[in-house]
Amino acid sequence: MQETILSVDLGGTKILIGEVTQEGKILSSKKYSSNVTSQRLATEKITAAIEDYLEEQPIYGKLLGLAVCVVGRVDTKNGIWIEIHPGLSEPIDLVKELRETFKLPCWITNDVTGAALAEQFLGMGKFTDDFIYLNIGTGIAGRIIAEKRLVRGGSFNAGEVGHMVVDMSSEEVCACGRRGCVELFASGLGMHNQTLKYLEKYPDTCLTPMENERISFQELIEAYEQEDRLAKKVVDQALHAAAALTMNLIRVSDPEAVVYGGGVMNDGWFLSHLVTLLNEKTIRFVKKGFQVTTLDPNTIALKGAATGAFMKLKGELLDGSI
Structure with a gap:
């Protein structure tokens, strides 16, 4: 048995x-x-x-x-x-x-x-002992596998990378108490909040938020593809923030691969645009590339x-x- x-x-x-x-x-x-x-x-x-x-x-x-x-x-x-x-x-x-x-x-x-x-055991870990798993969904969190070891930290809090600052000039205050955290801009909830923040400045937008309902990432993509100015502002801001996060983590942990999961990443649209913003000198050692997880989310x-x-x-x- x-x-x-x-x-x-x-x-x-x-x-x-x-x-x-x-x-x-x-x-x-x-x-x-x-x-x-x-x-x-x-x-x-x-x-x-x-x-x-x-x-x-x-x-x-x-x-x-x-x-x-x-x-x-x-x-x-x-x-x-x-x-x-x-x-x-x-x-x-x-x-x-x-x-x-x-x-x-x-x-x-x-x-x-x-x-x-x-x-690690069923996906990318079959091909490398050093990779980053980065989950971008309602929030943002990640984990680093280094030399086959999962980095946990002294207080079991390693990987809360949604609270990595990507905008030093930002006045936006995160729940963690810092300003300019990537989760404020690139998470699903962050993009929803950013859309509401700028809504009045873009009266021609096709985005129509419903009370007590979150604007989905799919709605933002569809509006983005229609050249909606508000959607482009919010999504481009998210892409630059997520790209900065990715490159910061690469500099810290020297992975051979970066694997993405979470609802924002599921269909590959976000990643296909994000990789165009990555600096070649920073990512030159990521030999096994960037991909959305092949495992069922x-x-x-x-x-x-x-x-x-x-x-x-x-x-x-x-x-x-x-």
Whole structure:
């Protein structure tokens, strides 16, 4: 019987659970509703979802353990879910709780870290030991794999690159307290906010924001292609900011490849325009290039959590704990 991991991906609106093989094949999966208004409520939702899955879904392999991706900061070594974000912190020993409830080894990690691990073991990591995984979606975050090692940091906070400053003259204040962070300009939410900011200056725009609804990146692209001046301002600003972020990270970590994920990057449009803004002297050592992940964005974190757990159980993961 093949060995499997029961993997859990906690998102803002859903929990995805799947039984995953070491090769990243999902044998079965099911979605549940989530609640991330607090870590305790989220933990209760995760526990209930796992209970339901084990009761209602067939198990096709030999389960070796549980692997859970959560939003926010995670002490992977000790199994502690530290916080959803700095303003919403209620440290929970999630590994201990799940291990005691389900009598299985358990491993937890952050969702972007999970995606980076999937890329390491199932994607770009097959071709290089040194790469950057950069997720540009509602927010921006990234992870660096250097000499096969995932860089985590002393407080498990490495990779929060959305708070890298790309505009020193900006008066825009980020949630982190700094001014000019890339997330303000190049994330999906940032582009929405920038559109609203400049809306009155472009009365001829075809962009028509609806109350309580976010302007999608697809709407911005369509307007951009129609030469809409507001869309061009917002998207060009985002492209330059993301290009600056990419080059800064290249200078810091000397990768052989940069892999992009997240909703803004999914169809390749953003990347095809971003690469035209990269300085040749800066990127000359990125020999394996720039690409959007080839892994399914809907399941990349689920697969990454599972493959990370497999590697740790087999003693092949150079960081983390289970």
